[in-house]
Amino acid sequence: MKCPYCGFIEDKVIDSRPTDEGSAIRRRRECSKCLKRFTTYEKVESLPIMVIKKDKSRQVFDREKLLNGILRACEKRPVSVAQLEKLVEDIESQIYNSLQREVTSKDIGEMVMAKLKNLDEVAYVRFASVYRQFKDINTFMDELRKLLNEK
Numbered sequence: 707m708k709c710p711y712c713g714f715i716e717d718k719v720i721d722s723r724p725t726d727e728g729s730a731i732r733r734r735r736e737c738s739k740c741l742k743r744f745t746t747y748e749k750v751e752s753l754p755i756m757v758i759k760k761d762k763s764r765q766v767f768d769r770e771k772l773l774n775g776i777l778r779a780c781e782k783r784p785v786s787v788a789q790l791e792k793l794v795e796d797i798e799s800q801i802y803n804s805l806q807r808e809v810t811s812k813d814i815g816e817m818v819m820a821k822l823k824n825l826d827e828v829a830y831v832r833f834a835s836v837y838r839q840f841k842d843i844n845t846f847m848d849e850l851r852k853l854l855n856e857k
């Protein structure tokens with residue numbers, strides 16, 4: 707591993723331990739030349755999750771894309787990016803934990819909505835309106851009514 711301080715390529719590992727979630731290994735290294743210490747992370751390369759879209763075509767799950775969609779729904783709402791990143795992370799691990807390699811875009815949408823509902827109702831309705839593509843004002847009103855009745 708190339709030393710970030712002097713660029714030398716030899717080092718020794720002085721400590722090695724899994725990160726909190728166990729998904730990565732953190733190694734403390736010491737440069738054999740300048741003796742400065744630095745940290746590297748080793749991650750298991752995970753298999754991609756495939757998303758089945760409405761037209762049955764498949765696409766690799768893209769967390770950035772999902773996050774962007776949710777960010778748009780949360781524009782000017784009191785929801786922090788950190789909260790949304792956590793939300794996307796939760797969904798991602800939920801999919802991984804289900805041990806399914808494929809998930810429908812509909813399922814992802816439902817997961818997002820279930821979580822957004824607790825976070826911010828306006829964002830929830832905005833996201834739902836894009837996601838469910840409400841055909842008309844009535845289906846939209848139905849959704850709002852459902853939301854109100856849950857209170």
Ligand SMILES: [Zn+2]
Pocket residue numbers: 709710711712713714737738739740741742
């Ligand atoms: Zn060095």
